[in-house]
Amino acid sequence: MERALFLLLLLLLSQLADSNAEEAFDVRKHLSTVTRYGFVKPTNNYFSPSNVPDGCIPIHLNLVARHGTRSPTKKRIRELDNLEARLKVLTRDAEEQMLSLQKVPSWLREWKSPWKGKMKGGELISKGEIELYDLGIRIRENFPDVFNEEYHPDVYAIRATQVPRASASAVAFGMGLLSGKGSLGPGRHRAFAVTSESRASDILLRFYDTCENYKDFRKRQEPAVDKLKEPILDEITSALVSRYGLNFTRQDTSSLWFLCKQEASLLDITDQACSLFSPSEVSLLEWADDLEVFILKGYGNSLNYHMGVPLLEDVLQSMEQAIKAQEENLAHGSYEKARLRFAHAETVVPFTCLLGLFHDGSGFQQIQREQPLELPPKPPQERNWRGSIVAPFGGNNMLVLYSCPANSSSKYLVQVLHNEDPIPMPGCDGSDICPFKVFKEGIVAPHLKSDYHTVCSVKLTKAKQNPSLTSRLAMLFRWLFLGNDDKWSHKDDL
Template sequence: MITRLIFIAVTTIAIGIGYHEYIGGSFGIFGQTCHRRFRNPFKYMATKTPYLDTGLNEEAAYGDPYRKHHGGSCVPTMTWHLVRHGTRNPSQKVIRAMKNTLPRLQDEILAAHKSGKGNLCEEELEAIRTWSMDKVPVETGEKILVPQGEKELAGISQRFKKRFPDVFAKDYHNDTFKFKFTKTQRAEASAKHFNKGIFHDDQVDQIYYPMAVRADPVLRFYKDCKRWKQEVDKNPEAYQERVKFETSNIFNEMLTKLQTRLGLEKTPSLEEAEIMYLTCSFESAWDPSKPSAWCHVFDEYDFQVMEYRQDVEYYWIDGYGYRLTYEQACPTMQDIVNKLSDKVSDPSAPSVTAYFTHSGTLLKVITRLGLFNDSRPLLGDNFDHHRSSRKWRTSFIDRFATNIAFVLYKCSETHKVGLMFQEKPIPQPLCEGKYLCPLEEFYSSTEPITKNCDLAKFCTV
């Protein structure tokens, strides 16, 4: 009778809260908490989030995305793309940390629960129990594009071809299509799989790619910017807001919660929490149909804390924190303007230009375009203000295969330019929030950026 009453009580609570959609966790059998079971496990994985296209409806994926803005009076003639590489393996440093830390934590968690400590539910505990080191890649495979990344890039190009068939429908010719990637395996492989989504197999091998360079002035301009490296990237002061958050009560309380939940003898270190978070992110990105076992150790609030730590760092290192960071993106802006101008003056100029690069480039260009700019900066002590409403969230603006695209339209009396982010039209801050910006207005708004682009001046120490 008592057992029956307990079952009814637990069931009633679970139904009342919403078993599968409870934000922050759900109830397992006999009141144990299944922490990871909230609606979207990919919502807080920061820069290691997979590129999922489930948010694209039929119109976004197959029709002219700007038709409602021009009413059929404009025709697309050119696209320009900047694409982050797809899902990849971790760095050697992260792979070593996985190998050195996770088996020990796995043993400690299982031993703790066997002795009655910790409060993971059986489903979560079983996931930790059956996790295997076989999932950890070998160090020689560091940072290489994985099959999920190949799928992401091919899917993006296929959908662009369906949206703009007149722009992409031509057979490959080097005068029509221009592609370029950085000197990395993940960027090169991303470019080639992007093109597999456009061309027939017999054409893919004919594609010309210029020689890749480490510090390409358009694709990776910051690599040779000594001043930026000295004043921002390698400057401890540029990381002070992240450090402030890592040492805050909010972060330390989150670590204490992890200790209690996992039943550990001592509070997890920052490094231990980070490697569990990164493993959750990477393994889930490799196969989005099977979220990682290590995602079970966090509840939704913990994920928000871990994500914010990442966001604060990227805000100050690659975003709005320092003017120099985004001012050095001007060569990429020049390339956009030049390609648009070439196409307007010469209809035979390239119809598609696509560059394949990295997180650091995308974030700096996004910032130079004025996108995702919060009214208050991200600081180590204003997590509560930014927790649920900030624009700068790398889980959305810097996931694997993040992409921006400019689309040139020829209209009855003029040309107009659209900006797409993650395959969707987006208002342009440089053009007073217009979706389709008249070309002359676009030129005028970007002129202060493109006319004062002197990297030697920006980057000389």
Template sequence: MAAPPKMLLHLLLLLFSAVEIHSNAEENFDVRRHLSTVTRYHVAKDISESSYVPSSIPDQCKPIHLNLVARHGTRAPTKKRMKELEALASNLELLLENVKEWESSVQKIPPWLWGWKSPWTGKHKGGELISEGENELYQLGIRTREKFPELFHENYHPDLFPIKATQVSRASASAVAFGTGLFSGQGNLGHGRHRSFAVTSESRASDIMLRFHDCCQNYKEASLLNTTDQACALFTPSEVGLLEWTDDLEVFILKGYGSSLNYRMGVRLLEDVIQSMEQAIKANEDGLVPGSYELARLRFAHAETLLPFSCLIGLFLEASEFEQIQREEPLQLPPKPPQKRIWLGSTVAPFAGNNMLVLYRCPANISGKYFVQVLHNEYPIPLPGCENSNFCPFEVFKERIAAPHLKHDYNDICTVESERKSPTCKISQLLSWLFPSNAKIHQKDEL
């Protein structure tokens, strides 16, 4: 193997020298809060905008239904990342061998680098939910039950608390961990009196509710080991901020507000959320007692699900930006540090990140009978589409926030133009010509 250029070695040594100068520059800086979408939940959930004062909910208002959209918990690196780490170890070994010829420079190299190996060397599988991720969802389940006892005091039934997850194992495992915490003490299994519960999944090939990004053809075109004194220490806080910003830019452009396609392909999920709330309102108006209708709809998926859903309901926007997305206009990219920005991957979609939409029923003497409270990572968050309130009249939420997106159809958004002209489509068109209009519905059923 050829030796690396000496210029690369000089750059490596300059980096180590800079570390000595800046290592104690900001003792209070915690790199774990700046890892974009691979930030751990226990670090991310308490990063909130302290200046925001949430709306107070009248005592007479009671929750009658909850929608949850959650990302899976902390996972192991994927196979691709593990291969990259092994390649990094090989390159470092080669670089360090060549540094030995400069004896005066050897002392500048951090001791941990000598003989460094990837912690995942020898592993052949990756991406699974790890124990830290299990605990994130388990504790979230416990806190959810404690926060909304009116919704979760009923005995479990799959029709009352449907739980859905994607077919990716880390998502379904997260659903199981959450359910174990949510229903702990309600069963007869083991010392924790756990109980069994159902988790359902759609096929990966057709899951346009929680893995719409996989099915949308138009769209296709320090965190794990808690180690902060090795590779992370090679960068100053300002450099970490720039690295975080580049990650956030990528997330913004590819999964967030960078393109309306990114989030509008989630319209089926938004439609499902609105439908579940309308069903709860009807059950309430019909006088059905709690326990006879669905109380919570719980979903577990991925960053590619949570991010678009957050965009669909207009989170992390200024009021003027909300008007822009309603008009389908592109947004400015998140500003470069040290300027402040609302869009932070570490808060928008950390591991186990989540949105809860809680439907409340209020007395008739309050302006409006049904309201939606939005919680992001368990904290109230302002809705620019509802005058920055986090407690929004349901009809306002439905008409102002959801309706502009729901006018779009998933198939129209996601079907590649060439597929629309495929033989199958042409056959359908031919059939529509051959059969009279009053027989179209029957013909579709027959096909």
């Protein structure tokens, strides 16, 4: 009897643990690059402590930020309209076949797209405005030595792409940064300048739009990436059909996952489309999205980030100018103290790769040798590469230049923060603080051999293909079907 009671107690404790695990799983943290910034950085945990040496003063700050949370694009709004019609067909067919609809969630039978009838899309929403506004306030408060002067566009340069959600993000950020510094309205706001380069020539923030070689690469590889995701979608589609009794297709599953991401991120609705998937299924769908980001924007091909070298050069140049101003003891207000940029995931992801962040294992040497890295491991294995961390809405990299007069080893230091957290740099012995010379020679200089115009030349596409990428995609495709064979991840196979 005692043994039976003991076993019953163990069973109850196990069920309670599983229940708590389900409750602890918040899908809003697992939406790849559709994740909202607040779920990456809880509001009470911004700006982690750092190990900047005593006596060091920040003299210049570089920011490369993604726009804030936005509405779905026009193309995606049409997909949701199609999903609405498709769900009606599925439930009607089930009724006509006299199938029970008891397992079908009631919301699914009546669902209408919240974006139905919208003729435009992709704009910054209020949640996105708040993300950037609050970021501006925090940066000012945490770096008072940088933002201690009266605003001038040549002292605090704010740049954005010509895409409205990026420029709107720059405006929201600037309003936070300069709140209380002017005379406009109750918030004592002030006017400020946001400059943009033409989309056709913006090689600093929209290099992926102007790089013909990359556009050709992406066009060729997108079908292969879609093929990679099919086994995951098929597996989950089968589970959905069994679970709810509706004749879902692979496209239905893909659209329902997209709806889940939009509902959870934009509307904080997690009990409709997201509730169709188990936590383990969400993890697989998130991983599939992360693979796409890795292959088409990240470490999957060196072209993805080498086309961003002009941006890295711009960051380095701004630091060198700040050091020169410091050495020459120029008057305050006569030199730039911050360069603040607002763009897209396609900008932030490659820039993050140029810094060598978020790769598994000893990938830094491979990055500098222009070799593709191993693909992120499949759940439940842990991985460093997560779109929700690398480039959520409002995601950012900050590079802070410090003057350290009392430091005998290096007079100038560079600190890298990702989403406001100091982050270890493989090119700086795993430290988030790097002597400027080491940062310049060890992290930046190896990339400078990749001239943008050479890398992006159309002729180069024909002459210098990357055969290893296609073979790696085919290998992963087999792995997804046949299971995890350790052989696929060996470097010799890359």
